Amino acid sequence: xxxxxxxxxxxxxxxxxxxxxxxxxxxxxxxxxxxxxxxxxxxxxxxxxxxxxxxxxxxxxxxxxxxxxxxxxxxxxxxxxxxxxxxxxxxxxxxxxxxxxxxxxxxxxxxxxxxxxxxxxxxxxxxxxxxxxxxxxxxxxxxxxxxxxxxxxxxxxxxxxxxxxxxxxxxxxxxxxxx
Numbered sequence: 001x002x003x004x005x006x007x008x009x010x011x012x013x014x015x016x017x018x019x020x021x022x023x024x025x026x027x028x029x030x031x032x033x034x035x036x037x038x039x040x041x042x043x044x045x046x047x048x049x050x051x052x053x054x055x056x057x058x059x060x061x062x063x064x065x066x067x068x069x070x071x072x073x074x075x076x077x078x079x080x081x082x083x084x085x086x087x088x089x090x091x092x093x094x095x096x097x098x099x100x101x102x103x104x105x106x107x108x109x110x111x112x113x114x115x116x117x118x119x120x121x122x123x124x125x126x127x128x129x130x131x132x133x134x135x136x137x138x139x140x141x142x143x144x145x146x147x148x149x150x151x152x153x154x155x156x157x158x159x160x161x162x163x164x165x166x167x168x169x170x171x172x173x174x175x176x177x178x179x
Contacts, residue, residue, distance in 0.1 A: 010085035018106075025113065042178040043116040050172030051112015054127075055105055058165040065160055071153035075161055077146060079104050112169050121177035127170015128163055135162035 029044050031037075062075035080091040083100025090096065111134065119126050135158055142158070 010082070011088070022106075022110070039178055040117070042176075043120070044113055046173055046176045047113035047116025048109050049112075050116060050169045050176070051109040052105070053172055054112060054165045054169040055108025057168045058108065058161045061164045062157060062161045065157055071157050072150050073153040073157050075157045078142065081146070108165070112172075115169055116173045116177055119173070121174055121179055122170075124167060124170030124174045127166040127168070127173065129166065130169065131162040131164070131166020132159070134166070135159050138162075 025044065029041060059076075065071065066074045066076070079100040080097050081100065082103045083089075083096035083098065084091045084093070086099040086103060087093065087095045115127065115130050119130065138158065139155065142154070146154070
């Protein structure tokens with residue numbers, strides 16, 4: 001959001017906020033291991049793996065929806081755009097595409113960790129609710145910078161993906177998370 005509004009450049013944000021926050025997570029994990037804080041370590045591991053699995057399913061569902069031509073919008077439009085912001089290269093550049101996908105999966109894993117640590121081992125439908133809340137937050141921003149022509153198609157593709165993301169994440173954390 002800060003990048004879109006011109007307040008903070010994406011590479012600056014990643015270098016000074018996102019990377020240190022990610023490193024802090026692992027520093028806390030090392031401390032938790034020393035203190036034998038197995039609940040935190042479990043949340044970190046299950047959230048990361050659940051977030052990765054959920055992001056893979058999210059992308060698979062969006063690919064199926066796009067290939068079936070159910071809607072007039074491809075859910076993959078923002079990925080090279082994010083990469084372009086990070087690399088300052090055109091969206092078609094290989095570096096932008098790679099950076100965009102890396103950022104996309106980083107987000108999926110990070111949101112998975114956040115869910116596992118905050119929500120914990122609740123019923124998997126909390127994960128679906130989490131995915132819907134993420135979608136609603138995204139709807140306030142993405143159409144603005146993507147210049148979406150058909151907002152209903154954009155919302156449908158994005159919501160379907162986020163519901164599946166939340167369901168997979170919720171199931172993973174419910175199944176493998178510790179109480």
